[in-house]
Structure formats: C-alpha cells, structure tokens
Amino acid sequence: MSNHKEVLDKASLELREVYIVIKKYFYTSDDRQQVQYEDIIDELFNQIELKFSMIESQLLPTLPTNNEKNNFEFELYKSTERYNDLRSMYRSKKIDEKVKYLETLYLKSFDNSELQLDDSKESEESSRMDETKNRYTSIDDAQLEELSAQEKLLQQNSILTDKLQNVNALMKSTLLAGEINLSELELSTNSLSSSIPVSLSSMAMATTIISSSCIESSTITSMASMATEITTEAVTEILHQIRKDEL
Numbered sequence: 001m002s003n004h005k006e007v008l009d010k011a012s013l014e015l016r017e018v019y020i021v022i023k024k025y026f027y028t029s030d031d032r033q034q035v036q037y038e039d040i041i042d043e044l045f046n047q048i049e050l051k052f053s054m055i056e057s058q059l060l061p062t063l064p065t066n067n068e069k070n071n072f073e074f075e076l077y078k079s080t081e082r083y084n085d086l087r088s089m090y091r092s093k094k095i096d097e098k099v100k101y102l103e104t105l106y107l108k109s110f111d112n113s114e115l116q117l118d119d120s121k122e123s124e125e126s127s128r129m130d131e132t133k134n135r136y137t138s139i140d141d142a143q144l145e146e147l148s149a150q151e152k153l154l155q156q157n158s159i160l161t162d163k164l165q166n167v168n169a170l171m172k173s174t175l176l177a178g179e180i181n182l183s184e185l186e187l188s189t190n191s192l193s194s195s196i197p198v199s200l201s202s203m204a205m206a207t208t209i210i211s212s213s214c215i216e217s218s219t220i221t222s223m224a225s226m227a228t229e230i231t232t233e234a235v236t237e238i239l240h241q242i243r244k245d246e247l
Contacts, residue, residue, distance in 0.1 A: 004059045008072070011055075014047055015083060018048070019086055020084060022041060022089060025038065038094075060072075060076070101160065122176065
C-alpha cells in the first residue's frame with residue numbers, strides 16, 4: 001500500500017511543479033523562454049500520465065476492497081481532475097498564443113501587400129517619368145528651332161491680336177462720337193428749318209407790297225435787297241448758333 005501512495009505522491013508533486021511552470025509560461029514574453037517552458041511542461045505531463053496509467057493498470061487492481069482503497073481511489077480521482085484542469089489551462093494558453101501568432105502573420109502579409117502595391121505605384125511613376133524624360137531628350141536641334149519659331153509666331157500673333165483689339169476699341173469710340181455729332185447736326189438743322197420760313201415770308205410780303213403799290217423798279221430793288229439782307233443775317237445767326245453749339 002505504501003508503494004501506491006509513493007507513486008501518487010510523486011504524481012501530486014509533479015502536478016504542483018507543472019502548475020508553477022505553466023504560470024511562468026503565461027507571464028513570459030520571451031519566445032525562447034516560452035519554448036523551454038513548453039518542453040518542460042510536456043515532459044512533466046508525460047511523466048504524470050505514465051504514473052496514473054501504472055497506478056490504474058498495475059497497482060490499483062491489487063489492492064483489497066476496503067475503506068483505505070476507497071480513500072486512495074478518491075485521492076487518485078482528485079489528482080486526475082487536477083491534471084485535466086492543468087492540461088486544459090495549458091491548452092487554452094497555447095491556443096491564444098496560436099491565434100496571436102496567426103493575427104501577426106495576417107497583419108504582416110497585409111502590410112507586405114500594401115508595400116508591394118506602393119512599390120508598384122512608385123515603379124509606374126518612375127517609368128512614366130523616364131518615358132517623359134526620354135521623349136524630351138530625344139528632341140534634336142531642328143525640332144528645337146522649329147519649336148522656337150512656333151513660339152515666336154505665337155508671340156507675334158498675340159501682339160497683333162492686342163493691336164487689332166485696340167483698333168477695334170478706337171473705331172467703336174469714333175463711331176460713337178460720330179453718332180453724337182450727327183444727333184447734334186440734326187438738332188441744328190431742325191432749328192435752321194424753322195427759321196428760314198420766317199425770312200421767306202418777309203420776302204413774300206415785300207413782293208406783295210411792291211406789286212400792289214406799283215412802285216418804281218429802284219424801290220423794288222432796294223426792298224428786295226433789304227429782304228435779302230434780312231435773310232442773310234438770319235442764316236448767319238443760325239450758323240453762328242450752330243458753331244456755338246458745336247463748341
């Protein structure tokens with residue numbers, strides 16, 4: 001019976017030891033240290049499994065059925081459950097570490113794909129710049145002279161266009177001034193037309209008086225001369241008024 005207890009006690013000590021190593025494994029961030037802890041934990045689990053297997057298959061069947069055997073079976077059951085709990089805890093930790101590792105790989109692959117995309121964009125831009133550079137460096141002297149002549153022609157066309165625009169503006173202003181002068185001339189002409197009938201009526205009146213009174217030719221001549229002078233003075237006054245209006 002003592003042999004059974006010694007084996008179970010060794011298994012219990014190994015369970016405590018593996019628990020301590022698992023805790024260290026949980027709180028370390030060093031990859032090499034984690035690998036060492038994993039080796040130790042796996043080795044302890046193997047030893048514990050061998051002891052439990054030996055107790056269940058070889059030692060336990062030889063024990064007599066009594067209270068002491070029942071107590072031993074109960075202690076073995078508790079140790080086995082403890083072992084299963086530690087095994088489950090260790091497996092959960094390894095699964096978490098595996099998930100983190102896969103996430104890291106995924107992020108790295110994603111970053112690499114972005115870097116490759118950026119590199120491809122840079123290479124496209126570089127090739128485009130090289131093509132542009134080659135296109136401009138391939139221009140010979142004759143093409144440069146032709147381009148210079150075209151540039152000069154464009155400059156001359158621009159200057160000529162500016163001059164034509166200035167001439168057009170000057171012509172518009174001249175036409176506008178001419179229209180204003182025509183309007184003023186029309187007003188002056190209307191004023192002249194309204195003054196001339198007055199003079200003509202004076203001449204008609206003088207002629208009537210001459211005809212009715214049968215005065216002598218000298219008198220008629222003098223009266224006609226007076227009418228002419230009146231008409232001339234009226235026309236002169238109108239022209240003088242037109243000049244004043246123009247000034």
